[in-house]
Structure formats: structure tokens, C-alpha cells
Amino acid sequence: xxxxxxxxxxxxxxxxxxxxxxxxxxxxxxxxxxxxxxxxxxxxxxxxxxxxxxxxxxxxxxxxxxxxxxxxxxxxxxxxxxxxxxxxxxxxxxxxxxxxxxxxxxxxxxxxxxxxxxxxxxxxxxxxxxxxxxxxxxxxxxxxxxxxxxxxxxxxxxxxxxxxxxxxxxxxxxxxxxxxxxxxxxxxxxxxxxxxxxxxxxxxxxxxxxxxxxxxxxxxxxxxxxxxxxxxxxxxxxxxxxxxxxxxxxxxxxxxxxxxxxxxxxxxxxxxxxxxxxxxxxxxxxxxxxxxxxxxxxxxxxxxxxxxxxxxxxxxxxxxxxxxxxxxxxxxxxxxxxxxxxxxxxxxxxxxxxxxxxxxxxxxxxxxxxxxxxxxxxxxxxxxxxxxxxxxxxxxxxxxxxxxxxxxxxxxxxxxxxxxxxxxxxxxxxxxxxxxxxxxxxxxxxxxxxxxxxxxxxxxxxxxxxxxxxxxxxxxxxxxxxxxxxxxxxxxxxxxxxxxxxxxxxxxxxxxxxxxxxxxxxxxxxxxxxxx
Numbered sequence: 124x125x126x127x128x129x130x131x132x133x134x135x136x137x138x139x140x141x142x143x144x145x146x147x148x149x150x151x152x153x154x155x156x157x158x159x160x161x162x163x164x165x166x167x168x169x170x171x172x173x174x175x176x177x178x179x180x181x182x183x184x185x186x187x188x189x190x191x192x193x194x195x196x197x198x199x200x201x202x203x204x205x206x207x208x209x210x211x212x213x214x215x216x217x218x219x220x221x222x223x224x225x226x227x228x229x230x231x232x233x234x235x236x237x238x239x240x241x242x243x244x245x246x247x248x249x250x251x252x253x254x255x256x257x258x259x260x261x262x263x264x265x266x267x268x269x270x271x272x273x274x275x276x277x278x279x280x281x282x283x284x285x286x287x288x289x290x291x292x293x294x295x296x297x298x299x300x301x302x303x304x305x306x307x308x309x310x311x312x313x314x315x316x317x318x319x320x321x322x323x324x325x326x327x328x329x330x331x332x333x334x335x336x337x338x339x340x341x342x343x344x345x346x347x348x349x350x351x352x353x354x355x356x357x358x359x360x361x362x363x364x365x366x367x368x369x370x371x372x373x374x375x376x377x378x379x380x381x382x383x384x385x386x387x388x389x390x391x392x393x394x395x396x397x398x399x400x401x402x403x404x405x406x407x408x409x410x411x412x413x414x415x416x417x418x419x420x421x422x423x424x425x426x427x428x429x430x431x432x433x434x435x436x437x438x439x440x441x442x443x444x445x446x447x448x449x450x451x452x453x454x455x456x457x458x459x460x461x462x463x464x465x466x467x468x469x470x471x472x473x474x475x476x477x478x479x480x481x482x483x484x485x486x487x488x489x490x491x492x493x494x495x496x497x498x499x500x501x502x503x504x505x506x507x508x509x510x511x512x513x514x515x516x517x518x519x520x521x522x523x524x525x526x527x528x529x530x531x532x533x534x535x536x537x538x539x540x541x542x543x544x545x546x547x548x549x550x551x552x553x554x555x556x557x558x559x560x561x562x563x564x565x566x567x568x569x570x571x572x573x574x575x576x577x578x579x580x581x582x583x584x585x586x587x588x589x590x591x592x593x594x595x596x597x598x599x600x601x602x603x604x605x606x607x608x609x610x611x612x613x614x615x616x617x618x619x620x621x622x623x624x625x626x627x628x629x630x631x632x633x634x635x636x637x638x639x640x641x642x643x644x645x646x647x648x649x650x651x652x653x654x655x
Contacts, residue, residue, distance in 0.1 A: 143254075143255060143258050146206060146209060146210060146255055146256070146258065146259040146262070146290070147255075147258040147259050147261065147262035148262065148594075149202070149205075149206065149209075149262075149594065149597075149598070150198070150202075150206065150259055150262040150263045150266060150286070151262040151263075151265060151266040151269075152594075152598045153198050153201075153202050153597070153598065154194055154195070154198055154263070154266030154267065154269075154270050154278075155266060155269070155270045156598060157194045157197050157198060157270075158194055158270040158271070158272050158276070161197070162272055163273075164192075164273060167191075167192040167193070167197075167273065168192060170191060170192075170197065171188070171191040171192040171197075174188040174191040174197075174200055175188045175191065185200055185201055185203070185204060185329075186199055186200050186203045186204055186353060187200070187350070187351075187353060188200050189353050189356040189358055190275070190353075190356035190357055190358075191356075192275070193273070193275040193276055193356070193357075194267070194270065194271065194272070194273070194275075194276040194278075195263075195267065195276070195278050195282065195355035195356060195357070196275075196353075196355065196356035196357070198355050199353050199354065199355035199356045200356070203353070203355070204325060204346075206259065206286075206290060207289070207290060207293045207294070208321065208322075208325070210252070210255070210256070210259075210290045210291075210293065210294040211293055211294045211296075211297040211298065211321050212318070212321070212482070213252075213255075213294070214248075214252060214294040214295065214297060214298025214301070215297055215298050215300075215301040215314050215317045215318060215321070216314060217248050217251075217298070218245070218248060218298045218299075218301050218302040218305065218375075218378070219301045219302070219304075219305045219313045219314045219317075238379060238380070238382075238383040240382075241378070241379040241382040241383060242379055245302065245375055245378070245379060248298075249295070249375075252291060252294055252295070252298075253291065255290075256287040256288070256290045256291040256294075257287055259286060259287050259290055260283040260284055260286055260287030261283070263278055263282070263283040263286050263287075263355060264278055264279075264280060264282075264283035266278065267279075267282075267283070278355060281359065282354050282355055282357060282359070283354070284354075285352065285354030285355075285359045285361070286354040286355055288354075288361075288364055289349060289352055289354060289364065292345075292349075292364045292367040292368045292371060293345055293349065293367055295367065295368065295371030295372070295375070296345045296367040296368075296370045296371040296374070297317055297320065297321050297345070298317070298371070298375075299370065299371040299372070299373070299374030299375040299377075299378065300316075300317045300320060300374050301313045301314055301316070301317035302374060302375050302377075302378030302379075303374040303375070303377040303378045303381065304316055304317070304378075305378060306378060306381035306382045307381060315417075315420050315486075318424075318482075319420075319424060320344070322424065322428070322479070323340075323344075323427075324340075324341075324343075324344030324345065324346045324347075325344075325346050326427075326428060326431060327340045327341040327344060327346075327347075328341045328344060328346040328347050328350065330431060330435065345366070345367040345370065348363055348366040348367055349363045349364060349366075349367060350363075351363060352364060405508070405516060406503070406508060406512070406513055406516035406517055406520070407516040407517070407519040407520045407523075408520065409520070410491060410516070410517045410519075410520025410521060410524075411519075411520035411521075411523045411524055412520075413490060413520075414487050414490055414491070414520060414521060414524035415524060415527065417483070417486050417487055417490060417524065418483075418487065418524035418525065418527040418528040418531075419527065419528075419531065421479070421480075421482075421483035421486065421528050422483075422527060422528035422529070422530065422531030422532050423531055423535075424479065425476065425479055425480065425483070425528070425531070425532035425535065425558065426531045426532045426533075426534055426535025426536070427535055428475075428476070428479070428535070429469065429476070429532055429533075429535040429536035429539055429555065430535040430536065430538050430539035430542070431539065432469055432472055432539065433469055433535075433536050433538075433539025433540045433542070433543055433545070433551060434539040434540075434542040434543050435543070469536065469551050469554070469621040470554075470619050470620075470621035470622055473621060474593065474596065474597070474614070476532075476558055477558065477561055477592075477593070477614050478589065478593050480528075480532075480558040480559075480561055480562045481561065481562065481565050481585075481586075481588070481589030481592070481593070482586075482589060483525075483528055483562055484525075484561075484562040484563075484565035484566040484569070484585050484589065485565070485569075485582050485585045485586045485589065486582075487521055487524055487525065487562075487566055488521065488565075488566045488569040488570060488573070488581045488582050488585045489581065489582030489585075491517055491521055491570070491573075491578070491581065492569070492573045492578035492579050492580070492581035492582055493578075493579070494578060500513075500578065509649070510645070510648045510649040511645040511646065511648065511649045512645075513645075513648070514570065514574050514641065514644045514645035514648050515641060515642075515645045517570075518567075518570055518640075518641030518644070518645075519641075521566055521570070521641075522563055522566075522637065522641075525559050525562050525563045525566065526559065528559065528562065529555060529556060529558060529559030529562070532555050532558055532559075533552050533553075533555040533556070536551050536552055536555050537551070537552040540552070550621065550622055550623045551621050551622075553620070553623070554620035554621035554622070554623070555621075556620070557617050557620040557621075557625075557630075560617075560630060560633035560634070560637075561613065561614065561617070561633060563633065563634075563636075563637035564588075564613060564632070564633040564634075564636035564637050564640075565585045565588045565589055565636075566585060566637065566640070567636045567637035567638065567639065567640025567641055568584060568585060568588050568636055568640050569581035569582060569584045569585030569588075569640070570640045570641050570643075570644040571639070571640035571641075571643040571644045571647070572584040572644075573644060574643065574644025574645060574646070574647035574648040575643065575644065575646075575647030575648075575651070576647075576651075578648075588613075591611075591612075592612045592613050592614055593612075593614075595608065595609065595611050595612035595615075596609070596612040596614050596615055599612070599615075613629065613632065613633070613636075614629075615629075616628055616629030616632060617629040617630070617633075
């Protein structure tokens, strides 16, 4: 059993290193960024006034604005939910990749009960998550010691521990949901359902005051259960953490028992849409049809989120109309954004949309890259198609799926702009194309590395591009790093497309990465041996 747990640790080592950098490094870096960007009492007072008066229309995707005038309170308000999403996404991917993975099913052939195997594997991943969350706590405490400038900036051991515990139980709850579903529905479907619950719950809690329907859903999500636990702001509600902890333990137990009791390889079939060829035959048509459900899922999610954000621009405009002082404050802090329009409001929150679009690229390219790992690639190469042709046609299918995702996202944004009564619906709808360009660029990089090395690395590489882009774009301006550092982020070169301000350089780079990545992957696969 110990060996099984150690195997889980070994398999998760890359994720462990990545999470340590993401969570601990991000907490430490943004604390330093706040201290550098808002070094005076006057600057903190102004940003706190903005945070507490904007209302849910503008701050629905952040936490409650408590203690924003302090360094920890600002980080909790603006980045707290981001930290939870990062930890929860890793837990979802890790648990679905083991409970529903082929490797765990092969272990069932050893002289250990399935229950013991699943318990050991789950326990090993929970240990990895514990180390990561402890590191995030250490990063928060150390950041408070190093960067504290004003009264209230210090972060106590209790506050730091509260952050780590919050991240741990939230990741456990959403990862547990994925674990409970994975034995029955498989890895991809379970991860998608858990991801929808993760992001949908955040949206429901953030915008519950704007919609009776969201208000009815919000109490069902862990986001609502821990709503008053704001550790870096000094508000600790330890009792609220018991509910997601209990939910996570129960759901993990369900996942373990499901793995122990079901027939290996059995899956619950979900309704699938039969795809016509759309003029694409062979490898391209197959790749497009197989990636189509993933594209529809991510496109629908982006569309719903875009609809909510665009539709709330009307509420935002009313707030500014009723408070000229608030409008003046916002204009000084964000001089380039007119949030009275759907496009301006979306541009303000476009980083979140880029992250989700990037994860869509990870999902799409991971499915493409599974062919070599499963041995399917060798069977495909037995047909009259060259290695280069296989990658090129598969790339066409991938880009077709990205197009479907982008169209669905644009439809949601357009409907939201219409609902908000926006005077310019075309600009935000056209601007949504930038999400497709970014997705295609990330997928292209994944295909290039997958073709040159091994296709199973494509998803990991695409994910690394997404995460590094987000971190650089987030941290570089806050820490006032040199312009060339910020320039390493692809999203820093895309302009403000939601309001019609396009950067041709960034668009060109995205196209080159997408098309050039497929060409490089084709050349790479034609020159190397297949992995076994």
C-alpha cells in the first residue's frame, strides 16, 4: 500500500513543483506587488473606497471587500478566488487522472484489494495537496514579514494558516466531486462537470444579488459555505471550513467505493451528438468530431460567463451615473476603460476569460495527444497517410474545434450586450475572436512540442504556456518589472479588442504560433521514433 501511495507522489511530482511555484510564489509576489503599487495611506484609501463602492456588478468574480486598505486584505479581495481555482483545478485533474486512469486499473491486478489501492492513491494525492497548501501559507506569512509597510499589513501565523486550510478544503471538495464521478463517467466528462461546478458556483455567489435564479443556486456551493472566511483580511471563520471538508471526505469515499465495486472499464454512457463530416474527411474529420464535445462544453461555459458579465454592464453604468465621485475615482485608477459599455466591462475582466480559454486549449490538445500514449497512433499510421499528414490534418481538426468554441463564446457575449442595452454590440462580439486566437496559439505550441518530443506532453506544455502567461501578465505590472518581462506574456500584445483596439503584432504572433506550431509538430513527428 505504501508503494501505491509513493507511486501517486511520483506521478504527481510535476504538478507538485508547478503548484508550489504557482501558489506559494504567487501569494508572495502579489503581496510585494501591492506594497509597491500602493505604498501610501492615501493610495490604499482610494483603492479601498473603489472596492467597497463598485458593488457586485463589478466585483462579482472577487471576494468580499473587507480590509482592502491592508496588503493582505487587498490580496484576499482580488486574488483569493484565483488561488482557490488554481488549487481546485489541479485537484480535479489529478484525481480524475488516477481514479479513472488506466494505470490504476492495471494496479488492480496486484494482490491488493481495489479499495486499498484507491485509498492509497487518494491519500498520496491528498498529501501532495497538503504540502502545496502549507507552502502557500508559508509564502503568505513570509510576504507579510518582508513587504509590510503600513499599519495592518502584517500577516500573522493564524491568518496564513487560515489561507492554507481554505485552499485545502476547497480543493478537496471540488476534487472529491470529480473523484466520485470519474469511475462512472470517465476522466474527461467528470473533470468537465467538476469544472463547471467550480466556476459556476463562483459566478452564482458573486452575482446572486442580481438574479433570483443565481440566488437559489448559490447556497449549494462551497463558495457560499466559506464566504465569510477571509484569512488574509483577518476574518477567520474556521467553523465554515468543516462543510467543504465533510463534503470532500464523503465524495472521496464515494469515489473509492465506486472504483472498488464497479466493473473495470465500465462507463455510464452519456448522450452524444453525432457529427457530420462538415466537408472534412479522414483524420481531420475524426479529430474535429472527437474534439467537438470539448469545444462545445468550453464554448458554452465561456458564453454563459460572457453573457453574465456583459449583461451586468448596465448595472455598472447605473452605479457610475448615480455617483460622479465614484466614476472619477475609477477613471483615475483605470483610465482606459469605459465600463458603462459591455465591451469596456468585459475588457476589464478579460484576464479571466483568457485563463478559461487557455484551459480549453489544454483540454483540446490533451485529447489529440492521447493517440500516441494509447497506441492508437501506430494503428492510424498503418493507413495510407504520412506522419506529417497525420499531424497537419489533426491540426486542422483542432483549429476547427477552436472555431466552434469561439463562436459559442461570441454568441453569449452578444446576447449579454443586447440584454444590457449596449449601444455597440459588434465590438465585444468581434473582440471575442481574440479568445480563439489565444486558444489556437496555446494549442499550436502544444502540438509543436508534442510532435517533436512525444504527443502526451502536448497538454502539459499548453497548460504551462497558459499559466506562465497569466502569471507574467498579472505580476509584472504590479511589481513594476521591466517592460521586456511583461512583454513575455502573449496577452500583453493583444490590445483591447473588446472595445475595438486590436494590436496587429499580437494577432500575428497568435496566428504564427497556431499555424507554425502545427507545421513544426508535423516535421518533428516525421523525424523521430514513436514512444512506447
